[in-house]
Amino acid sequence: MPTFPFVSILVLALAAPAVAHISSGRTGNGFIGYPIAMYNPTCAYACRDTVTSWTLNCTDSEDMSGHDMSDMAGMDMGSSSPSPECFATNDPFLQTLAWCISTHCTDEDIATLETYWQLNVAGRQAVQPLPKDSYQRALLKVTTPPTSVLDADAVLNEVSLVDEDAYAANLGGEYGFEDMEITHERYGLTLLISGAIIPIAFSFFRLLPLPASFTSKFYAYLIDPPLFGRYRAVPVLGLAMVPTRGQGLFIAYIIIINIVLSSVGYRSVTPNSWFASVPDEIAAYIANRVGVLSFANVPLLVLYSSRNNALLWLTNWSHTTFLLVHRWVAIICMLQAALHSAMYLQSYLVLGGDAYKEESQLAYWYWGIIATLSLVLLMPLSILWLRKRLYEVFLAAHIALAVLALVGCYLHIYYRFEHQWGYETWIYVAFAIWGFDRLLARPVRLAANGVKRAHVSVIDGDYLRIDIPGLDSTGHVYLYFPTLTWRVWENHPFSVLAGAHRLATGMNAGIASEGDDLAKGSTHAQDDAGNKTGESIYRSDSPESSSAGITGAAIPATTVLVRRCSGLTALLTKHAGSPAGIPVLVESSYGEKMTILPDTSTHPSAAYPNLLCIAGGVGVTALLPMLDGAGSLLQRAGTTTMYWNTRSEALVAAVESIVHVEKKGDDEARETRWGMARVTVSVGERFNLRAVLEKEIRGAVGGTTVAVCGPPGMADEVRCIVAGLGRNGAVVRLVEESFSW
Structure with a gap:
């Protein structure tokens, strides 16, 4: 049998017209080698x-x-x-x-x-x-x-x-090629399985009975600090955020494993009727390897981005962390797809314009181009600046290009091989994950809550209030306002980090910050015992319970205060004061309670009896639930303290209207009691965070949980200070409630 150079092999392998070079055959199920x-x-x-x-x-x-x-x-x-x-x-x-x-x-x-x-x-x-x-x-x-x-x-x-020479060459070509294809699929499965298993395995480490002093140092050195520099929440050049060291370790694994799996395991077989030389043979294997690995990364990046993500149920990792890893996996997937496409494109360009012109007219070829270009375009259209300032544009473009990339990948395979070799199985897995999230889990969550009415009222020049009676929610929710815009599918995330209890007067309340239609919200409640027994910080006689046309009936409700910005809030403002309210669909609940692992990071324990909350602006909303139940035995053994820095008196008044407040002083920095929690509020003047943290942590008996929520600069400063104290022997752990997504 004659031999051919690499470019000729590629042309014969991919070229048409149509029937002669488009492979069709029996359907295979699975992957090559597993068991095809x-x-x-x-x-x-x-x-x-x-x-x-x-x-x-x-x-x-x-x-x-x-x-x-x-x-x-x-x-x-x-x-x-x-x-x-x-x-x-x-x-x-x-x-x-x-x-x-x-x-x-x-x-x-x-x-x-x-x-x-x-x-x-x-x-x-x-x-x-x-x-x-x-x-x-x-x-x-x-x-x-x-x-x-x-x-x-x-x-x-x-x-x-x-002819024995021809037989040996054919045997070598077929054995070598199939062996490499099995290796490609094995490495792809390694990538997919390890990317799902590692977060689960590391989440169980927290259940080990390790000394608090060891755990504190471990997190202070390897998990909590920014990967480099002093900023994590503050974007670098406004384009992206630096991961923590813990996040960086996993991202580094993803990068390294992709590089390694793209680079090793290549074997040449001689004699070989398929290739003129060993370099030609290895080049063909590389082109196919990166194509398979790109496909293997597709289910991972869809999994990491999903709200109804099985990993969120099996780990204690946040959705923010998975979204961060999702972006890195997407970059790797795109680069592998581009390399795969570039190597095959080059093979036709070497042969001349006629070969390329003929090939580019085939369905499998242009669907491959569509898939690759969709992945490439997703990168610049997903930068942080665009996500924050043009959320609706980002959301629509992201979904459209992601679906186009998945469809393009599938049709690229179908028009080339039909269903013979299982390459499309990677795309089936991705579609299954995507479909479960968007076509099953999300509609079920929406249907469980039904259509609610959102009552909008103006607080002041900076804030709106949105009351949703009849809604119990915890963790995170996504709100849809189908009558505000023709884009009825648009939804906006709200963080709801308090347990949904029953208020004696029937209204839960919270506060949200909406920057570019990204909101923070919360639901709070208390029982009849109120804060007299220390069981809740929330007032049973809160005047908030009868606002927005809602009487004092004992019903659950969710209230968010939203900072007035452009986008969604501009549309909501037009409906302020309407007694009928506007329709809202609520997709809930997400967050802490989704995981099957017990998350004790925000609860007092024997090792960490003290709670120190650092809040900035509307970040106080996410921390209020941590103060609730401050009367538990473990928390009574320690201290519960909050430092809240804000520029808005109206915001302070809104919060204090729903909590039991005992004030001491009325100056700009005043100490109050919210239930059993000691709260220091500063309006218009920033705290010396290092002095506050050193005073509270070094003077505490037992370990301290530091919870922070606020502007990115403040959160990063607290993160670095806490990590430094941990490295110097303090028993401390950090919990950041981030506005990022």
């Missing part, structure tokens, strides 16, 4: 490829050349070939093939050889004729063993031996 077999037994396939090098004497084919080069990754590489009927009925072909198999497949059992014979002698199509003789019958018809090899340009009219 390309050439099993390889010796039999090598025999057939060698025997088909002769011309066959059949009357149903214009070109009687039996030459049918082995499928390259399932790619039919032959030019004009005899029909399946010719292969199935031609006696010299069947007998020569049977003799070759009998002399070269001595280690294979008869059942395996008969199965191969029935399925593959006529070809690999889903529907084709059976050979007229079984393998054993065809072999019995060889009454006189062949002793010579027929000339290569002769017509195969008698039983012949095969």
Whole structure:
């Protein structure tokens, strides 16, 4: 069999028009090697490829050349070939093939050889004729063993031996290629499985009974600080945020494993009829490897981005962390797809304009381009600046391009191979994850809450209040306002970090900050005991309970205060004061209670009896639930303290209207009691955070949980100070309630 340079192999492998070079065949389920077999037994396939090098004497084919080069990754590489009927009925072909198999497949059992014979002698199509003789019958018809090899340009009219050099080259090409394809799929599965298992495994480490002093130092050195510099929440150049060291370790693993799996495990087989040289062979394997790994990354990046993410149920990692990793995986996936496309594109450009022009008109080719370009465009259209300032544009473009990329990947495979080799399975997994989240879980959550009415009122020039009666929610919620815009699918995230209890007067309350339509919210409540017993910080006689047309009936409700900005808030303002309210759909609840692992980071424990909350502006909302229940035995053994810095007296008044307040002093920095929690409020003047943290942590008996929520600069400062104290021996742990997403 003749050999071909790498570029020629690629052209023959991918080129059309259409039928000759578009591979079709029997549907395979799974992946190559798991359990799809390309050439099993390889010796039999090598025999057939060698025997088909002769011309066959059949009357149903214009070109009687039996030459049918082995499928390259399932790619039919032959030019004009005899029909399946010719292969199935031609006696010299069947007998020569049977003799070759009998002399070269001595280690294979008869059942395996008969199965191969029935399925593959006529070809690999889903529907084709059976050979007229079984393998054993065809072999019995060889009454006189062949002793010579027929000339290569002769017509195969008698039983012949095969050229052993050609057989060995075919055997090497098929064995080597299938071995590499199995390796590609194995590495892809390694990538996918490890990307899902590692977060779960590391989440269980927190359940180990380790000393608090060791845990504090471990987090202070390896988990909590920014990966580099002093900023994590503050964007770098306004484009992206620096991960923490803990997040950076996992991101580093994702990057390294992709580089390693793209670079190792390549093996060359000689002799090899498929490639002219070892560099050509390895180049082909690299092009296919990065293509498979790009596909393997697709389910991961969809999984990490999903709200209804199984990893959120099985780990204590936040959705913010998974979204951060999602962006890094997307970059890697895009680069691998671009490299795969570039290598195949280069092969056609080397051959000249006509080859490229012909190939680029094929459906599989342009769908591959569409998929790759969609992944590329997702990168600049997802930068932080655009997400924050043009949220609606980002959301629509992101969904459209993501779906287009998935569809493009699937059609790229389908139009090239149909469903023979399982490459599309990666896309099936991604679609399953995407469909479960968007087509099942989200609608179920929406349906569980039904259509609610949101009552909007103006607080002052900076804030709006939105009351949603009849809604119990915890963690995070997403709100849809279908009558505000024609984009009825748009939804906006709210953080709801308090437990939804029943208020004696019927209204829960909270505060939200909406920057570019990204809001923070909370639901709070108390029982009849109020704060007299220390069970709740919330007032049972709160005047908030009768606002927005809601009486003092004992019903659950959620209230958010939203900073007035552009976008959604501009539309909401127009409906302020309407007694009927506006329709709202609520997708809830998400957050802490989604995980099956007990999350004790925000609750007092024997090792961490003290709670110190640092709030900035509306960040106080996310921390209020931590103060609730301050009368528990463990928290009574320690201290519960909050420092709140804000520029708005109206915000202070709104919060204090729903909590039980005992004031001491009325200056700008005043100490109050919210239930059993000691609260220091500063209006218009920033705290010296280092002095506050050192005073509270070093003077505490037992470990301290520091919870921070506020502007990015403040959160980063607290993070660095707490990590420094931990490295210097303080028993402390950090909990950041972030506005980022």
